[in-house]
Structure formats: C-alpha cells, structure tokens
Amino acid sequence: MTEQPKIHRFPSFERLVARLRDDFHSGGHDFVLLYAYNGTGKTRLSMEFKAAGKSKNAGSPDTLYFNAYTEDLFAWDNDLQADRKRVYRLNSASRFFSGIKELALEESIQSYLGRYTDFDFDIDYANWTISFSKGEAEHIKVSRGEENIFVWCLFMAICERVIDAHPSYDWVKFFYIDDPISSLDDNNAIAVASDLAKLLRKAKDRIKVVVSSHHGLFFNVVCNELKNSKTKRYFLHRPNRGAEFTLRATDETPFFHHVAMLSEIRKAADSGMLYTYHFNMLRSILEKTATFFGKKDFSACLEGVGDEALYSRALNLLSHGKY
Known part of the structure; x- marks a missing residue:
C-alpha cells in the first residue's frame, strides 16, 4: 500500500508563511503551487507573505504580488459630465508601477492581450490613465472580465522586466500570484496557465514563485507545465473555517481536494450553514x-x-x- 502524504498543521498565517518561505530557502524549490478553494484565505496569505518579506528586510518589500488587491490599484473615471471620455486610472503612488514609464510595456502587454481578447489600449503616462478602444469606438468601458485580463497582461509584462533585471524592480525576489483567472472560460484559463508557466520557467534562476488557485483546471495545467522544475505542490485546507491550516503534498498522489470538498459539503448539509x-x-x-x-x-x-x-x-x- 502506498504511504499517504503527511498532513502538516499550522496554527496561524505567520507559521504557514514561514513554511512556504522555508520551502524556497531550505528546500531549494523554485516554485510552490497551492490548491485551495475559495474561503480558505488565499488572498490574506499572499498579503502575509508580502508582509513577512518587509519585516525581514527592515521595511523593504521583496514580493511582487497579483491578487484581489492588485485590481484596486486601478479605478474608472467615467467622465460623468460629458459621458464621452472614459479612462482607467492607475494609482501612481503604488510601487507596483515604480518603473512603468521607463519600461515601454505596450508591446509586451499587447502580445498577451491579443491572445485573450480583441480590444486595444493606449497609456497616457503624463496623466496615469489608460483608454480602451474597439474599432472606431474610442474611450469605451470594457467589461469586468476584459478589465481583469488587461490588469493580468500588464502584470505579466512587468514580470518580464523583473526577470530581465530591470533596475526599477531590483527589489523583487518573489512573485506571489493568487487566482488570476476568476473571470475566464476554460479555454482562456488553459491559455493563461500555459503562458504563465512559460514565463515562470524563465524566472526560475532569479525569482522564486508562489501560485495559489481554486481553479482545478488552471492548477492542473500549471502543475503539468512545471513538472520538470523544482516544484512543491500542496493542497491547502482550513478545516471547519477555523484558525488552523493544513498542507498536504500532492507530488506523488492524486489531488486530495475533491475528498476535502465532499467532506466540507457533508458538514454544511448536516449543520444547515x-x-x-x-x-x-x-x-x-x-x-x-x-x-x-x-x-x-x-x-x-x-x-x-x-x-x-x-x-x-x-x-x-x-x-x-x-x-
């Protein structure tokens, strides 16, 4: 009988973050991949991971992250008076955009964007705004899904410059990527996962990477694409929505998350919550x-x-x- 992977328990986010960082420093891994369904605390975990880096480096960050907070760095100006010139504003105070003016990202962004959608964009660096167009229609407001995929493509373009050691991002030692495909269909989920894995393979000698997702197809594709790299794969669970977290390695066995889902649904049905x-x-x-x-x-x-x-x-x- 095959021995089942050990389940490791962590009483807090801090202890869990310490384990993930140790997988890089002591374990020698290039990538840590986490599968966890919604409500586990993946976004909070990504922020705690970032905070641990700042604490370790006397307030200087070491993590470039993509999560739900990344979308908050952008906001719509809908031109309520004239209702004609809608633009997407960037938060220029964020270090996320620290070198964007010098990076000339348009070509890289478009190379990704064209794979998933059909709108065009223009970046106004003087006013920190982006305008979108389709055909002859200018300053349009794109859908929420298109908006998310644009932010993702911008992030990927920045990651390319980080990997190329652009001095504006020489502080980045880790990427932490949490659920980048919440609004995509399965075809685009596969494309995004494949593109991400291709980029990460270029990063492995310079940047350490955590990827977390609740999307089984996306997670499977990333795992398969990175299977020949030094990769640690886990199922992350928070039993009973409590304070404790568990990690179970999925390196040698089929994914455990379906069993955990069934267990969670059974408890919900019994409790009525x-x-x-x-x-x-x-x-x-x-x-x-x-x-x-x-x-x-x-x-x-x-x-x-x-x-x-x-x-x-x-x-x-x-x-x-x-x-």
Missing part, C-alpha cells in the same frame, strides 16, 4: 463527475433526484448569486 462557496464546490464536483462519465452537462448527475431541471437551475443560481 450553507454559503455560496458550498454550491460552487458541489457544482465543481458534479461537472468533473459528468465529464468523467462522458456526459455533456452536470445535470446528468441529478438523474432520479426529484425534479432534475429544478435542481439544476437552483444550483446554477446559488453558485452565482449573493446568498
């Missing part, structure tokens, strides 16, 4: 089950369970609504 992420988990499990059996839709897994169409519709609504 249901939240949107529980329905996301259930839908994810049903979709993968349907795919395994060659079915077209997850509703095939509901055959014989009361009104199949009603349950399918309810699961769709509860996975996306604010309940």
Whole structure:
C-alpha cells in the first residue's frame, strides 16, 4: 500500500508563511503551487507573505504580488459630465508601477492581450490613465472580465522586466500570484496557465514563485507545465473555517481536494450553514463527475433526484448569486 502524504498543521498565517518561505530557502524549490478553494484565505496569505518579506528586510518589500488587491490599484473615471471620455486610472503612488514609464510595456502587454481578447489600449503616462478602444469606438468601458485580463497582461509584462533585471524592480525576489483567472472560460484559463508557466520557467534562476488557485483546471495545467522544475505542490485546507491550516503534498498522489470538498459539503448539509462557496464546490464536483462519465452537462448527475431541471437551475443560481 502506498504511504499517504503527511498532513502538516499550522496554527496561524505567520507559521504557514514561514513554511512556504522555508520551502524556497531550505528546500531549494523554485516554485510552490497551492490548491485551495475559495474561503480558505488565499488572498490574506499572499498579503502575509508580502508582509513577512518587509519585516525581514527592515521595511523593504521583496514580493511582487497579483491578487484581489492588485485590481484596486486601478479605478474608472467615467467622465460623468460629458459621458464621452472614459479612462482607467492607475494609482501612481503604488510601487507596483515604480518603473512603468521607463519600461515601454505596450508591446509586451499587447502580445498577451491579443491572445485573450480583441480590444486595444493606449497609456497616457503624463496623466496615469489608460483608454480602451474597439474599432472606431474610442474611450469605451470594457467589461469586468476584459478589465481583469488587461490588469493580468500588464502584470505579466512587468514580470518580464523583473526577470530581465530591470533596475526599477531590483527589489523583487518573489512573485506571489493568487487566482488570476476568476473571470475566464476554460479555454482562456488553459491559455493563461500555459503562458504563465512559460514565463515562470524563465524566472526560475532569479525569482522564486508562489501560485495559489481554486481553479482545478488552471492548477492542473500549471502543475503539468512545471513538472520538470523544482516544484512543491500542496493542497491547502482550513478545516471547519477555523484558525488552523493544513498542507498536504500532492507530488506523488492524486489531488486530495475533491475528498476535502465532499467532506466540507457533508458538514454544511448536516449543520444547515450553507454559503455560496458550498454550491460552487458541489457544482465543481458534479461537472468533473459528468465529464468523467462522458456526459455533456452536470445535470446528468441529478438523474432520479426529484425534479432534475429544478435542481439544476437552483444550483446554477446559488453558485452565482449573493446568498
């Protein structure tokens, strides 16, 4: 019988961060990949990782991160008076943009952006704004998904300059990337994961990288793309939404996260404490089950369970609504 990987327990974010950083310093790994479903605390973990670097380096950061906070560095100016010249404003005070004027990022951004969408952009460095266009339509407001993918492409372009040792980013020793594909379909999720892995392979001799995600397909692609590198892969779990975290290595065994999801759903059903992420988990499990059996839709897994169409519709609504 194959020995099961040991589950390591951590009572706090600080202890968990110390373990991840030790995987780089003592373990000699280039990449640490974390799978964790929503609600585990991935975003908070990325910020604690950054804070640990600042503490260690007397207030000087060592981590360039991409997470939910990255999107907050951008804000729309919708030109409410004239309603014509909508622009996307950059927070010029952030160190994230410390060398952007000198980097000439447009070509690199466009090389990524063109793979995922069809709008164009123009950066006004004097006013720290970005305007978007499609065809003859100028100063348009792009969708939330397009907005997110633009921020991601900008981040990737900055990462290229970091890897090339641009002096504006010589402080960066780590990338921490958390869930970059929340608004993408599966095809773009695969493309983003593949592009990211290609970039990270170039970074391995200079930058250490943590990638965390709740998206199973994205995580699998990154794992497969980096399988020949010094990579540590974990399932990150927070039992009962408590203060303790667990790490279980997935290097030699199939992913454990589906078992954890089923356990979490069982507890939720028994307690009656249901939240949107529980329905996301259930839908994810049903979709993968349907795919395994060659079915077209997850509703095939509901055959014989009361009104199949009603349950399918309810699961769709509860996975996306604010309940």
